[in-house]
Each structure stands twice: as structure tokens, then as C-alpha cells.
Amino acid sequence: MTERKTGMERFQTGFLYFWMYSALGWLYEVFLEVVVYRWGFSNRGFLFGPYLPVYGIGALLILVCLRPLSHKPLRVGRVNVMPVVVFVAVVVLTTVVELIASYLLEWTTGGWLWDYTRYSIQWQGRICLSASLRFGVGGMIILYGLQPLLEKGMARLGKKWRQILFVVLFVLFVVDCVSRVLR
Secondary structure: OOOOOOHHHHHHHHHHHHHHHHHHHHHHHHHHHHHHOOOOOOOOOOOOOOOOHHHHHHHHHHHHHHHHHHOOOOEEOOEEOHHHHHHHHHHHHHHHHHHHHHHHHHHHHOOOOOOOOOOOOEEOOOEEHHHHHHHHHHHHHHHHHHHHHHHHHHHHHOHHHHHHHHHHHHHHHHHHHHHHHHO
């Protein structure tokens, strides 16, 4: 029998997933910048810490909106096409998140942190097909690979250590956000 979680425990677990995916997004961006494009290192985010909240928000939305569908069969003949449907949904969802993030960043900071104007299929330099397809692949990796592993790791961590980790990361994140506002 599985243990029922309180609202606070669900919030703590959700925040830890948010933080992990935000940190993985930061690592992904730095990898692209340093290894793929060879531009050299820079902090890819608008916060001080090594995390990009847009990735955490996108991952949580993928999990909340699409995880219930991800393991249900949708057959065309004998072929399960649900993974294709989920992939397209991830692409649309993450593209909308990126577009909204660009407007929020522009509104709060005067600009956004990426520029897709050099890509052939893009809109206002805010979103582009290439990045959207990569986010689609990333969303599939989250749904079918990373999240099950993170859940096992979170269960092994135990309630006490999850709470300690939550408090430390939450305080650091809030301090980082407040210091960004005060800059």
C-alpha cells in the first residue's frame, strides 16, 4: 500500500523535481554553449544559481499534463501512436512555455536570453522549430526515462532527507529570486 502524501509533501516533492529539471536545463544549455557551439562558458540564466526555471516549469507541465496519457495505448491498426501524439503535445506545450517566458522576461528585464533570428523557421527570434523539436525529444526523455529514475531516487532519499534538501534548495532559490529583483 502506498503512503498518501500531504499537500506540503506534494509541494516539497514538486519543488524538488522543478529544481532538478531546472538544473538539468542549465546543464543542457551550458553543454550546448561550451561543447556544441564552442562559445565558451557563461551563466545561461537570469538568476545566479545553476538552474533555469523555464526548464523546471516546462518539465512539471509535461508531467502534470501528459504523463497520464503517456502510457495509454492509442492504436492505429496494430501500431500504438500515443508516443507520437505525446511528442507533438510536448513540442506544442514547451513552445508555448518558451514563448510566454520570452514575453515575461522582456517585460521584467527588458529582453530575453535567447535569439533564434538566425534559424530559418522561427518567430520573432523567440521560438524556433529546431529548439521546439529538441524540447520534444527532451520531454520524451523526461516522461519515459528520467522521471521514473528520479522517483526511485526520491523514494530512496527518505522523508527526512527530502525535507532537508527541500528547505536548503528552497531557501537558496528564494534568496536568488529576491536578489534578482533587488538588482
